[in-house]
Amino acid sequence: MAQDKSPRRPRAETPKGFRDYFGAEVTERAAMLAQIAEVYHRYGFDPLETSAVETVEALGKFLPDVDRPNEGVFAWQDEDQDWLALRYDLTAPLARVAAQYRNDLPSPYRRYAMGPVWRNEKPGPGRFRQFYQCDADTVGSASVAADAEICAMLSDALETVGIPRGDYLVKVNNRKVLNGVMEVAGVLDPADPDKFAHERGIVLRAIDKIDRLGPDGVRALLGAGRKDESGDFTKGAGLSEAQAEVVMGFMAARRADAASTVARLRELVGTSAIGAEGVQELETIAALLTAQGYGPDRIDLDPGVVRGLGYYTGPVFEAELTFEILDEKGRKRSFGSVAGGGRYDDLVKRFTGQAVPATGVSIGVDRLLAALRAKGRIGQEATPGPVVVTVMDRDRMADYMAIVSDLRAAGIRAEMYLGNPKNFGNQLKYADKRQSPVAIIQGADEAARGVVQVKDLILGAKIAAAASVEEWKAQPAQTEVPRADLVAAVRRILGRP
Amino acid sequence: MAQDKSPRRPRAETPKGFRDYFGAEVTERAAMLAQIAEVYHRYGFDPLETSAVETVEALGKFLPDVDRPNEGVFAWQDEDQDWLALRYDLTAPLARVAAQYRNDLPSPYRRYAMGPVWRNEKPGPGRFRQFYQCDADTVGSASVAADAEICAMLSDALETVGIPRGDYLVKVNNRKVLNGVMEVAGVLDPADPDKFAHERGIVLRAIDKIDRLGPDGVRALLGAGRKDESGDFTKGAGLSEAQAEVVMGFMAARRADAASTVARLRELVGTSAIGAEGVQELETIAALLTAQGYGPDRIDLDPGVVRGLGYYTGPVFEAELTFEILDEKGRKRSFGSVAGGGRYDDLVKRFTGQAVPATGVSIGVDRLLAALRAKGRIGQEATPGPVVVTVMDRDRMADYMAIVSDLRAAGIRAEMYLGNPKNFGNQLKYADKRQSPVAIIQGADEAARGVVQVKDLILGAKIAAAASVEEWKAQPAQTEVPRADLVAAVRRILGRP
Numbered sequence: 001m002a003q004d005k006s007p008r009r010p011r012a013e014t015p016k017g018f019r020d021y022f023g024a025e026v027t028e029r030a031a032m033l034a035q036i037a038e039v040y041h042r043y044g045f046d047p048l049e050t051s052a053v054e055t056v057e058a059l060g061k062f063l064p065d066v067d068r069p070n071e072g073v074f075a076w077q078d079e080d081q082d083w084l085a086l087r088y089d090l091t092a093p094l095a096r097v098a099a100q101y102r103n104d105l106p107s108p109y110r111r112y113a114m115g116p117v118w119r120n121e122k123p124g125p126g127r128f129r130q131f132y133q134c135d136a137d138t139v140g141s142a143s144v145a146a147d148a149e150i151c152a153m154l155s156d157a158l159e160t161v162g163i164p165r166g167d168y169l170v171k172v173n174n175r176k177v178l179n180g181v182m183e184v185a186g187v188l189d190p191a192d193p194d195k196f197a198h199e200r201g202i203v204l205r206a207i208d209k210i211d212r213l214g215p216d217g218v219r220a221l222l223g224a225g226r227k228d229e230s231g232d233f234t235k236g237a238g239l240s241e242a243q244a245e246v247v248m249g250f251m252a253a254r255r256a257d258a259a260s261t262v263a264r265l266r267e268l269v270g271t272s273a274i275g276a277e278g279v280q281e282l283e284t285i286a287a288l289l290t291a292q293g294y295g296p297d298r299i300d301l302d303p304g305v306v307r308g309l310g311y312y313t314g315p316v317f318e319a320e321l322t323f324e325i326l327d328e329k330g331r332k333r334s335f336g337s338v339a340g341g342g343r344y345d346d347l348v349k350r351f352t353g354q355a356v357p358a359t360g361v362s363i364g365v366d367r368l369l370a371a372l373r374a375k376g377r378i379g380q381e382a383t384p385g386p387v388v389v390t391v392m393d394r395d396r397m398a399d400y401m402a403i404v405s406d407l408r409a410a411g412i413r414a415e416m417y418l419g420n421p422k423n424f425g426n427q428l429k430y431a432d433k434r435q436s437p438v439a440i441i442q443g444a445d446e447a448a449r450g451v452v453q454v455k456d457l458i459l460g461a462k463i464a465a466a467a468s469v470e471e472w473k474a475q476p477a478q479t480e481v482p483r484a485d486l487v488a489a490v491r492r493i494l495g496r497p
Numbered sequence: 498m499a500q501d502k503s504p505r506r507p508r509a510e511t512p513k514g515f516r517d518y519f520g521a522e523v524t525e526r527a528a529m530l531a532q533i534a535e536v537y538h539r540y541g542f543d544p545l546e547t548s549a550v551e552t553v554e555a556l557g558k559f560l561p562d563v564d565r566p567n568e569g570v571f572a573w574q575d576e577d578q579d580w581l582a583l584r585y586d587l588t589a590p591l592a593r594v595a596a597q598y599r600n601d602l603p604s605p606y607r608r609y610a611m612g613p614v615w616r617n618e619k620p621g622p623g624r625f626r627q628f629y630q631c632d633a634d635t636v637g638s639a640s641v642a643a644d645a646e647i648c649a650m651l652s653d654a655l656e657t658v659g660i661p662r663g664d665y666l667v668k669v670n671n672r673k674v675l676n677g678v679m680e681v682a683g684v685l686d687p688a689d690p691d692k693f694a695h696e697r698g699i700v701l702r703a704i705d706k707i708d709r710l711g712p713d714g715v716r717a718l719l720g721a722g723r724k725d726e727s728g729d730f731t732k733g734a735g736l737s738e739a740q741a742e743v744v745m746g747f748m749a750a751r752r753a754d755a756a757s758t759v760a761r762l763r764e765l766v767g768t769s770a771i772g773a774e775g776v777q778e779l780e781t782i783a784a785l786l787t788a789q790g791y792g793p794d795r796i797d798l799d800p801g802v803v804r805g806l807g808y809y810t811g812p813v814f815e816a817e818l819t820f821e822i823l824d825e826k827g828r829k830r831s832f833g834s835v836a837g838g839g840r841y842d843d844l845v846k847r848f849t850g851q852a853v854p855a856t857g858v859s860i861g862v863d864r865l866l867a868a869l870r871a872k873g874r875i876g877q878e879a880t881p882g883p884v885v886v887t888v889m890d891r892d893r894m895a896d897y898m899a900i901v902s903d904l905r906a907a908g909i910r911a912e913m914y915l916g917n918p919k920n921f922g923n924q925l926k927y928a929d930k931r932q933s934p935v936a937i938i939q940g941a942d943e944a945a946r947g948v949v950q951v952k953d954l955i956l957g958a959k960i961a962a963a964a965s966v967e968e969w970k971a972q973p974a975q976t977e978v979p980r981a982d983l984v985a986a987v988r989r990i991l992g993r994p
Binding site for chain 1: 506507508509510511512513515516517518519520522523524538539540541543544545546547548549550551552554555557571572573575577579581583593594596597598603604605607613615626627635637638639640642643645646649653784785787788789790847848849850882883894895896898899902905908909910911912913914915916917927930931
């Protein structure tokens with residue numbers, strides 16, 4: 001084939017931070033999404049699919065740790081100069097839908113959604129700019145029973161996709177308790193809620209980084225600030241040592257059981273009204289979950305969980321996988337968070353002015369798939385390749401296609417070799433690359449006699465690995481059958497009666 | 498709830514030309530995609546999922562009828578000033594993948610892909626800027642057996658999703674034949690292929706509009722041009738009457754059977770080498786399909802099909818639904834095209850300089866769903882709503898959640914009412930809106946006696962529609978059962994043993 005001399009060829013590259021998914025990567029994800037959808041459906045949630053594109057004003061600005069000028073989203077101007085953007089999560093579009101269709105939707109509205117979201121962030125190892133989320137939310141319920149239900153459902157979903165009990169923990173906390181602690185620490189004044197908002201943001205983000213930075217790193221961020229390994233300095237919240245101590249005490253408030261944790265939190269929030277409300281909510285959630293049989297081996301209170309997003313207003317939750325995996329450098333590390341969520345009572349109000357309580361969870365499907373692969377729970381058995389009908393005689397394509405057609409009609413995955421048939425070795429190499437279980441061969445001689453050769457490639461590979469040259473030449477993995485018996489012969493090899 | 502006085506609330510609106518999909522709209526599409534994927538899988542095609550975002554240079558410019566400055570795509574510049582865009586189809590990303598992974602993929606590479614694509618076009622009734630495609634392509638095969646296979650698979654896919662034989666037709670044509678006709682008409686010079694390229698583009702688009710414009714409209718566009726109903730003038734290809742006659746003759750070349758159509762086309766292309774090659778290919782495709790039992794009731798040659806996209810180089814195909822539906826104004830019209838494709842041998846070459854033959858088809862899933870809905874073949878049975886456990890006593894939420902939990906554990910779709918429980922009527926209205934088959938009621942009295950009320954809402958609705966007040970009051974649709982028998986009682990009503 002002639003080379004094109006044109007100097008300006010486009011580069012065949014995925015854009016930076018994006019990737020392609022092949023074969024089992026696609027079907028395994030689809031299977032997981034279907035399993036989770038089944039759980040969500042059983043809980044009474046209805047599917048919703050919004051488009052990938054929203055107006056920037058509808059999306060709002062809620063991404064944490066925004067380090068880029070366009071604030072973490074991919075955005076552009078349309079022909080009317082309005083700004084559009086790709087959704088960065090499935091919650092912001094839900095808030096828009098809940099406001100737009102508020103007169104038509106049932107209330108409370110339980111909905112689930114699954115699909116890709118996009119973040120205009122610095123790509124990193126295993127961190128992509130497009131990834132899947134699988135969310136469930138209840139809009140229009142102020143009851144913490146809605147939060148408890150989400151936690152129970154998350155636990156069920158994780159077990160349904162193959163994370164056994166003991167390998168995960170759904171941790172529950174409450175932003176109101178954190179606010180109570182902030183009040184005690186003197187960085188929240190109930191009479192002037194906007195005061196110290198900047199400092200509280202730093203405190204929130206610092207707590208959220210405890211797994212990565214450790215207690216000393218968090219303490220530094222609560223105080224003057226922290227210099228990281230590269231020498232970059234992050235300014236802290238400026239809390240005194242005594243103030244920081246209150247916050248650190250909150251993070252370490254988890255006790256052996258929910259009742260003891262609640263008691264400890266009640267001490268910590270002191271006389272704060274919002275804090276007391278938050279502790280009461282946690283106590284109710286724990287009681288509701290216990291009544292349904294969800295014990296602390298599945299769902300537990302953990303004041304260390306705060307979630308990074310700014311819009312949460314009450315209970316927050318996070319599902320952590322508790323087993324260890326080896327990272328790219330061979331070091332053991334715990335797998336960490338695969339899902340998170342919480343109550344966000346003000347997102348719909350942005351649109352309507354009317355408060356609409358809401359709560360929900362988002363499962364990071366790609367991370368969950370990675371966890372299952374790391375544990376060897378999926379991806380063990382390769383998808384069976386197709387039966388390959390080889391082409392011995394270019395003029396008899398119609399015959400080979402009829403063979404393929406018969407196999408397909410019998411429900412057997414099959415294809416005719418469609419490359420250049422001249423080199424027969426290439427055809428068998430192709431069958432090998434496709435992980436074909438069976439190859440069909442029919443030359444002019446076989447055609448004249450009304451037979452086909454059926455080659456068992458899996459048995460053939462075993463014999464090739466173990467047998468002597470003589471045994472190999474005897475080719476017991478290849479048998480001749482009448483053309484009319486072809487489907488039955490292939491079925492026998494595939495192990496289907 | 499207090500009204501927010503802020504003057505600048507975001508609008509709760511889907512961006513112009515986009516829409517939301519609720520409930521069955523989502524699950525019916527997912528079911529159809531799964532059905533089509535099963536057919537593609539059986540034919541040996543492997544799944545591929547590329548990201549929604551590609552570089553503009555990788556996408557190329559192949560959209561027909563571009564009437565907008567940014568050429569039909571949604572595009573923006575990234576931080577390195579490179580242009581990125583949302584994919585407008587699934588073929589351009591495949592060409593990029595085939596080039597990028599050419600050393601790793603099997604050859605030929607059969608792949609399928611499904612997902613949304615985006616077009617920055619004027620929205621219209623039923624025409625959205627995001628819609629689903631479901632594609633299958635074979636990259637690396639120059640054989641028209643690959644084209645024939647795609648047509649057979651398309652036919653199988655349509656029947657699998659519920660379009661019966663007789664209600665659709667896969668029509669096959671060949672761009673090479675059209676080029677032969679252009680040569681005869683004097684608008685293609687084999688010695689100088691770029692000459693008259695502009696005129697040929699107009700001819701191509703004119704032919705593609707035959708269904709909408711009729712023969713007179715097409716003839717006008719082949720000649721001086723055409724004034725539409727609004728008075729806008731579209732410049733024509735400037736062909737003489739004799740030249741136009743050749744092109745019109747081509748479009749009307751379909752005969753009663755494939756052999757006669759082939760014979761007629763052979764006359765029309767005269768001595769054109771490329772035309773003769775195209776006719777030969779059509780003859781081979783027809784023979785291969787006949788050998789597999791695909792007769793003209795499923796797949797037929799039709800020279801009227803050209804497809805709008807610029808990149809096709811050989812066989813082109815289109816699946817048309819042949820039944821009539823009523824349009825929004827109550828007029829009968831034929832449903833038209835739901836899938837199309839063809840051979841595009843030069844798309845991969847754009848990247849590598851190396852010619853890589855390829856062919857494929859794209860099914861317009863949203864149009865196909867609309868067709869099935871218009872024929873009443875899906876959407877007849879509403880998805881069953883959940884059993885609703887009502888809340889009579891706010892202090893006994895844990896008991897109600899335990900009831901829900903028991904039902905869910907038994908595989909029954911169920912939920913507790915999570916709105917404000919004060920008004921019991923609202924709870925039953927909610928159950929009605931959710932199309933619940935059963936409501937569960939347990940007041941303090943029932944709780945004390947260890948029983949629950951099970952209300953058959955479907956039977957109840959029937960009685961309410963037909964019965965007298967006395968019968969209604971007797972409430973035969975509501976029964977009291979021991980709490981321990983609850984799951985069994987609900988199962989009985991749902992008709993499950």
